[in-house]
Amino acid sequence: MLKNYIENVFEKYDTDKNGVLDAQEMMAFFNDLYKNMGTENTINIEQAKAAIQSIDTNNDGNVDRAELFAAFKQLMAAYLFDHYLEISPCKTSFSINSNNSSISNHKCNR
Numbered sequence: 001m002l003k004n005y006i007e008n009v010f011e012k013y014d015t016d017k018n019g020v021l022d023a024q025e026m027m028a029f030f031n032d033l034y035k036n037m038g039t040e041n042t043i044n045i046e047q048a049k050a051a052i053q054s055i056d057t058n059n060d061g062n063v064d065r066a067e068l069f070a071a072f073k074q075l076m077a078a079y080l081f082d083h084y085l086e087i088s089p090c091k092t093s094f095s096i097n098s099n100n101s102s103i104s105n106h107k108c109n110r
């Protein structure tokens, strides 16, 4: 389901057909997404670049299918947690501090 969606996104927004979304293409994608959600929000090229940076795991400056897939999975998980289960994933994750071997609850910074 999500995979098909990702394919459609690339079909539509990867306008130069090089298999990755660059900042221009991401900007078009996000702005259409906002329009479909009925919000007046738009993002500019700088915001598109920042968005790419946050999901660009191999740091090539572009978003490939796997990166977009991972980003959407995270987004949807966060959304589901927030809206349906009313617990945020960041509230339920713990980390072990190797310095003093304490276990700390992650603070939600969203």
Ligand SMILES: [Ca+2]
Pocket: 013, 014, 015, 016, 017, 018, 019, 020, 021, 022, 025
């Ligand atoms: Ca492209």
Ligand SMILES: [Ca+2]
Pocket: 056, 057, 058, 059, 060, 061, 062, 063, 064, 067
């Ligand atoms: Ca990349």
